[in-house]
Amino acid sequence: MTRADARHLRRAIELAFTARRAGNPPFGSLLVGPDGDVVAEDHNTVETDDDITAHPELKLARWAAQRLDPGTARGTTMYTSCQPCAMCAGAIARSGLGRVVFALSSEQLHALAPTGFPRPAAGDVEYEGPTLFDEARTPIDGYVA
Numbered sequence: 001m002t003r004a005d006a007r008h009l010r011r012a013i014e015l016a017f018t019a020r021r022a023g024n025p026p027f028g029s030l031l032v033g034p035d036g037d038v039v040a041e042d043h044n045t046v047e048t049d050d051d052i053t054a055h056p057e058l059k060l061a062r063w064a065a066q067r068l069d070p071g072t073a074r075g076t077t078m079y080t081s082c083q084p085c086a087m088c089a090g091a092i093a094r095s096g097l098g099r100v101v102f103a104l105s106s107e108q109l110h111a112l113a114p115t116g117f118p119r120p121a122a123g124d125v126e127y128e129g130p131t132l133f134d135e136a137r138t139p140i141d142g143y144v145a
Helices: 003-021 056-067 070-074 086-095 106-112 133-137
Strands: 028-032 038-043 077-082 099-104
Touching: 003 028, 003 038, 003 077, 003 099, 028 056, 038 056, 056 077, 056 086, 099 106
Parallel strands: 077 099
Antiparallel strands: 028 038, 028 077
């Protein structure tokens, strides 16, 4: 990790404090472009926006996908106070960002969390499938090159 990485991670942690002071879960993130300049930053607003998807990583991935060309996105690094959840990791992958640097792992977060801290997991939801393959593939045929 470089000095610049450490500086950007510290800013992500400051943004996590901003989220917490506003009554939101304490998570913050920023995007640094290929030239080393911060291009965007955000913090968690799940509570204040009444939006379960208002994670900073997801908001920044969406921002990057809308505003950056693929080459620039590939050269961008996201710095975040905690390892992105599955929802955010999917958005980051789809946005084409090239790198993510995080301060706390998910395991470290859960070890620090008090008893009763929400820990959503796919294991809490019953999934069934795959089913109806022949029907479901019809809209996909020819779409994926």
